[in-house]
Amino acid sequence: MTGCAIEASGVRKSFGDTVVLAGVDLRVERGTVLALLGPNGAGKTTLVRILSTLLTADGGTVQVDGHDVARDPRAVRGAIGLTGQDTAVDELLTGRENLVMMARLFHLGKAEARQRAEGLLDQFDLVEPADRQVRTYSGGMRRRLDIAASLITAPPVLFLDEPTTGLDPTSRTAMWELIRKLVADGTTILLTTQYLDEADSLANRVAVINGGRIVAEGAPDELKQQVGSERLTLTFTDEIDVRRAGELLGGDVDDVTLSLPIGAVDDVRAVLERTAQAGIPVHSMAITQPTLDDVFRTLTSGETR
Amino acid sequence: MTQTLAPRTGTRSAPVLALNDCLVLIGRNLRHVLRNPDQVIQVLALPVILLLLFRYLFGGAINTGDVVYVNYLIAGLLVISVAFNSTSTAVGVAADLQNGIVERFRSMPMLGQAVLIGHMVAGVLRNLLSTVILVGLGLVVGFRPTAGIGGWLGALGLLLLFMVGISWLAVLLGIVAGSVEGASGLSMIMVFLPYASSALVPADSMPAGLRFFVENQPVTPVIDAVRALLLDLPVGDSAWIALAWWLAFTALAATLAARTFRRRSSR
Numbered sequence: 001m002t003g004c005a006i007e008a009s010g011v012r013k014s015f016g017d018t019v020v021l022a023g024v025d026l027r028v029e030r031g032t033v034l035a036l037l038g039p040n041g042a043g044k045t046t047l048v049r050i051l052s053t054l055l056t057a058d059g060g061t062v063q064v065d066g067h068d069v070a071r072d073p074r075a076v077r078g079a080i081g082l083t084g085q086d087t088a089v090d091e092l093l094t095g096r097e098n099l100v101m102m103a104r105l106f107h108l109g110k111a112e113a114r115q116r117a118e119g120l121l122d123q124f125d126l127v128e129p130a131d132r133q134v135r136t137y138s139g140g141m142r143r144r145l146d147i148a149a150s151l152i153t154a155p156p157v158l159f160l161d162e163p164t165t166g167l168d169p170t171s172r173t174a175m176w177e178l179i180r181k182l183v184a185d186g187t188t189i190l191l192t193t194q195y196l197d198e199a200d201s202l203a204n205r206v207a208v209i210n211g212g213r214i215v216a217e218g219a220p221d222e223l224k225q226q227v228g229s230e231r232l233t234l235t236f237t238d239e240i241d242v243r244r245a246g247e248l249l250g251g252d253v254d255d256v257t258l259s260l261p262i263g264a265v266d267d268v269r270a271v272l273e274r275t276a277q278a279g280i281p282v283h284s285m286a287i288t289q290p291t292l293d294d295v296f297r298t299l300t301s302g303e304t305r
Numbered sequence: 306m307t308q309t310l311a312p313r314t315g316t317r318s319a320p321v322l323a324l325n326d327c328l329v330l331i332g333r334n335l336r337h338v339l340r341n342p343d344q345v346i347q348v349l350a351l352p353v354i355l356l357l358l359f360r361y362l363f364g365g366a367i368n369t370g371d372v373v374y375v376n377y378l379i380a381g382l383l384v385i386s387v388a389f390n391s392t393s394t395a396v397g398v399a400a401d402l403q404n405g406i407v408e409r410f411r412s413m414p415m416l417g418q419a420v421l422i423g424h425m426v427a428g429v430l431r432n433l434l435s436t437v438i439l440v441g442l443g444l445v446v447g448f449r450p451t452a453g454i455g456g457w458l459g460a461l462g463l464l465l466l467f468m469v470g471i472s473w474l475a476v477l478l479g480i481v482a483g484s485v486e487g488a489s490g491l492s493m494i495m496v497f498l499p500y501a502s503s504a505l506v507p508a509d510s511m512p513a514g515l516r517f518f519v520e521n522q523p524v525t526p527v528i529d530a531v532r533a534l535l536l537d538l539p540v541g542d543s544a545w546i547a548l549a550w551w552l553a554f555t556a557l558a559a560t561l562a563a564r565t566f567r568r569r570s571s572r
Contacts, residue, residue, distance in 0.1 A: 052412050074414050082412040086405030090333065092340040104329045105415045107322055133340065149409065 005030045005157050005188035006051060010060035013046055020046045022212040023060065028190055028205075030156075033183055035203035036192040037296065043212045044192040045085065048161050051190065052082045065157050081150030081158045085165065087142050088149070091135040095126050095145050098134060102149045120148040124178075140171030147178065158182065160191040164198060176202060196296055208299050215299045224290045232268055233259045234275070235284045245280050262287070323416040330423025331430075334397065338431060344393050348431050352386040352439040359505060360446050367506055372536065375447045379439065380460075380532035381504025384524060386435045387468050388499045391475035392492040394428035398479025399488035402569065418563055421476050428472035429465070436464065451537040460534040463547055467527045470551040471495060473558035480565050499524045523550040 006028040013021040020043045028034040038044050049055040051062055053073040062069040065079035089098045099120055103113035121130045124144045129137060134145065143163065150158060163179070164172045179202055183189060193199055199206045200220045208216040208223070216223055235257045236242040246253045249271060251260030262268060268287070275282055317325075338344045359382070360375050369377040401407050401420060411417055440448070452460065475492060482488035501518065502508075502525040508516050519525055526547035533540040 054408060054411055077412055077414040080412065082409065084405045084408050086408070088405035088409035090406060091404070092337050093333065097336070101329055101333055102409075102413075105326055105410070105413055107317070107325065107415075 003029055004063070005065055006034075006190060007063045008047075008051065008060065009062075011047065011050060011057050011062060012059040013043075013050060013055070013057050020212050021050075021057070024209070024212070024214055026207060026214065026217075028188055030188050031183065031186050032204040033179070033189045033191065033202050035199035035206045036190060036209055037194070037196065037199045037206055038192070038209035039194065042209045044209055045161055047209070048082075048084075048159050048190070048192060052080055052159050053077055054082075078153070079155055079157055081147075081153075081155040083143075083147050083150045083158075083160050083163060085161045087146050089134050089142065089145050092133060094131050094133055095137070095141075096121060096130045098145060099149060099152070103152045106152050108152070116152060120151065124148045138171075140167055140174065143167060143171065143175065144178070151182075155187070157188045157190075160189060162192055162194065164193070164195065208296065210299065216295070223295045230262055230290075231259050231288050232262045232271060233257055233286045233288060234271070234282050235286075237281060237283050241280050244278065245275055245282075248274060248278055248280070256283075323419065326416040326419035327422045327426070330419050331426045334423050334427030335430065337397065338427070341393075344431070347390060347393060348435050349438060351389055352382060352435050353442055355382055355385065356439060356442055356446065363505075368510070369507055372538075373447070373449075375443065376449060376536055377507075377532065378505070379443045379448050379450075380528050380535060381499070381502070382439055382443075383436055383464060383531065384467065384502075384528050385499045385504055386439060387432045387464070387471055388495045388524070390432050390435060391428060391471045391495050392489060393431070394424050394472050394475035395479040395482065395488040395492040395495075396485055398424050398476050399482045399485050402480065403484055418566070421480075421562055421566055424479070425469070425472045425476055428475060429468045432468045432472075433465075450535040452535045453537070456534040456537055459544070460531045463527060463530055463534070463544065463551075466548065466551045466555070470554040470558065473555055473562055477558045477562040477565065480562060480569055498522065499528070502528055504528050523547075523554065526550065 004027050006026065008024060008026040011021055011024040011026075012019075024043070024047060026034070026036075026047075036044050036047065046055065050057045051064060051069065053069055053076050056070065064076045067075040067079065069076050090101070093101065096117055099117035100113050103116045104110070108116060121127050124147070126141065126145060126148065129141060134142065137145065147160070147163070160179070164175050167175060176198070179189060179191070191198075191202065203220060205218060206216075206220050206223055207214050234245065236245060237256070239256060242253055242256050242258055245258050249258065249260060251258050260271070262271075268285075272282070272285075338348065356378070359378050364374040364378065367374055398421070401424075407420060410420055450457075474495060478491045478495070479488045482491050501515070502522060503519060504524075508519045508525070511519060526543040527550075530540055530544040530547045532538070533543065
């Protein structure tokens with residue numbers, strides 16, 4: 001068994017003349033979270049559907065939990081949980097009935113299925129609404145039930161397709177907590193998201209997908225570095241000071257702030273010493289990391305136009 | 306929680322597991338009947354209303370020759386309510402495909418077609434319930450069948466085949482429709498077909514063109530055969546024609562449904 005829970009190479013898929021995936025390579029280490037980040041129509045969902053056996057790729061190979069998706073889809077299905085973008089639970093059944101049904105379809109015995117449903121209701125804070133029909137549930141409750149249903153067999157690999165899209169901020173935070181807990185329990189998670197802060201805060205690694213290709217891959221910090229270094233932003237009290245500082249140090253002037261790239265901590269000291277020697281008072285300063293937003297814009301701007 | 310809870314696939318054979326999947330999903334669809342007031346009304350109320358309407362309101366004006374109208378009517382209403390009930394099957398299948406639940410089922414190590422079989426069998430069971438209600442109420446309002454045990458069994462067998470065929474057709478329409486609205490629109494074909502038959506009035510009272518259609522469409526022989534069997538009248542070749550039509554429909558619709566389902570759900 002390899003160290004990778006998901007290993008995809010050269011995955012291609014077209015619908016008619018439209019190329020949706022143009023050769024995707026992806027590796028997800030066991031027990032880690034990979035965020036697949038991309039705009040709408042980038043191919044995120046198509047890739048997830050191929051990885052979870054719902055769709056056959058036109059080319060390339062995919063291994064999930066050591067099983068080949070094309071050759072042994074049933075084994076893959078036994079090893080994964082999938083929560084798609086649409087809620088995939090039965091609206092007319094109660095939360096409990098949904099979980100028991102799914103457990104029975106995973107071929108657990110009757111008593112075992114009921115026991116498992118009970119445990120999941122408890123774990124996902126759904127005990128109170130357990131006997132109400134799902135159509136009365138809030139968005140957050142629905143999503144929790146949906147994920148609970150993907151975890152019946154405690155699968156080693158979990159796919160979450162935009163797990164927080166459409167959730168209110170509280171439910172979103174709760175979902176993040178839940179995902180962290182699952183990872184702590186050893187589950188490997190591949191999640192897709194359009195939200196950069198989500199990828200930043202949950203993922204060990206981020207793969208940026210655009211136009212059917214992975215355009216960048218790495219730890220969130222690495223990606224940020226790829227786009228640019230940290231910047232030092234100095235704010236002055238008036239425009240005369242800022243102009244003088246700009247002549248002295250270079251960098252970009254905007255209103256009363258001056259922003260310059262810095263490589264190391266020493267650069268900051270050097271800058272401050274030079275402004276002090278020139279007698280230019282600095283009102284305040286800040287060091288800013290490039291955000292994943294910057295990464296995203298830089299990486300995808302060339303491809304979308 | 307780190308260790309995997311393995312599915313119990315190893316201990317039972319594939320056909321047993323497939324049967325398990327079908328039973329679970331049949332149970333799910335039967336629960337839907339109880340949860341969905343529309344369906345309860347459809348299964349219970351429609352046959353009752355139609356029976357009372359035609360027995361007491363229109364019945365007196367319709368000439369069915371030697372056969373008393375209420376006796377004539379029951380076979381027709383049985384078929385009409387089967388066709389009408391099948392709408393919920395089409396809508397149910399379309400709703401499942403529209404919602405993400407079929408995706409989930411397909412990502413699980415279960416029999417994919419069990420979703421369709423679940424809808425089909427639940428549809429047949431709903432129809433059997435309507436049938437019992439209709440025959441029961443019919444007896445109250447003057448229906449007097451004269452069939453022996455053979456006639457009853459023959460009629461029930463034929464109705465059952467018709468229910469299976471029409472339910473598979475409904476499943477197929479539900480898959481093809483693509484949306485709940487589309488499914489309920491498409492199933493109107495099935496709902497109205499039995500009205501243009503010998504269900505409510507004898508074909509020989511109709512103008513030539515319509516009569517030709519009525520006598521040659523697939524629902525009429527079912528009605529004629531069931532009626533003749535229940536009333537112990539000469540069945541003629543209607544039973545065989547009905548059998549041929551609906552065996553063919555069942556085979557065709559089930560095959561097409563399975564195929565289009567696989568294709569549609571893997572888009």
